[in-house]
Amino acid sequence: MLELYQFELSQYSEKVRLVLDYKGLAYRKIEVTPGIGQVELFRLTGQRQVPVLKDGSQVVADSTEIAKYLDQQYPDRPLIPTDPKQRGLCLLIEEWADESIGTKSRQVLFGALSKNQSLRKSLLPAATPDIVKVLVEAVPSELLQVLGFGVGLSQEVVKRAEADLKQDLEALCLLLADSPYLVGDQPTLADFAVAGLSILLKFPEEPYLNLPATLRGKGVPGLADSVVYEPFFTWRDRLYAQYRQPLVPSSYKSSAPNSINIE
């Protein structure tokens, strides 16, 4: 069976899970422990990021490479169109989504977490002792903002990312206003990249991800809860309902991740 080395809350891992579900390919998720678990990834692939796909003796790193590999090995339900114009557009949108939505959604989520104590607390698993919840809630926002500055996430960077994402979401709402897919009349890698990479902006309402129930449907204030971008999230919900496999209930009780790996 295919094996996906992943972080549950990684947006690039989600892009691959969406693609695997679309193609109807069964796979086993292997949750990588940030830090120590990445040493094994480095041994396997010469780099330390998720997602990594293992297909027998083949090991493929990077969500784009994985999508291309899957299209080659499992050509049913193709992801990348053959028509030259559509192919070009699909590849362009996919690359833009990786660079803009993928990177900046992490930055704005960090910004939101550093400002919002209850969002921070809701990232903790249900079993977290009350005392820890109280401590997490008590971490001053200013301290997190200073820590964010230490890893290159100053308030200025977060503000810029938020402005760029607003433009991205506006563009997507316009493009999707009268068509169900971004390129042509079938879903493509462009749709799966955009939809999967946007999970940190607003976590899906339905149980597709192993995350605390309190976080479902929540996201970055100003983006997740704005009526202006609602058409985009409604489109994403529809795409998920059509193609993404919800978790089986027994698999999301105990192992909800308790940290987001920001970089």
Ligand SMILES: N[C@@H](CCC(=O)N[C@@H](CS)C(=O)NCC(=O)O)C(=O)O
């Ligand atoms: N270009 C890569 C980006 C992957 C990426 O940024 N992965 C993050 C998780 S979302 C990661 O593994 N971060 C851990 C690290 O950099 O050490 C892809 O498309 O797969």
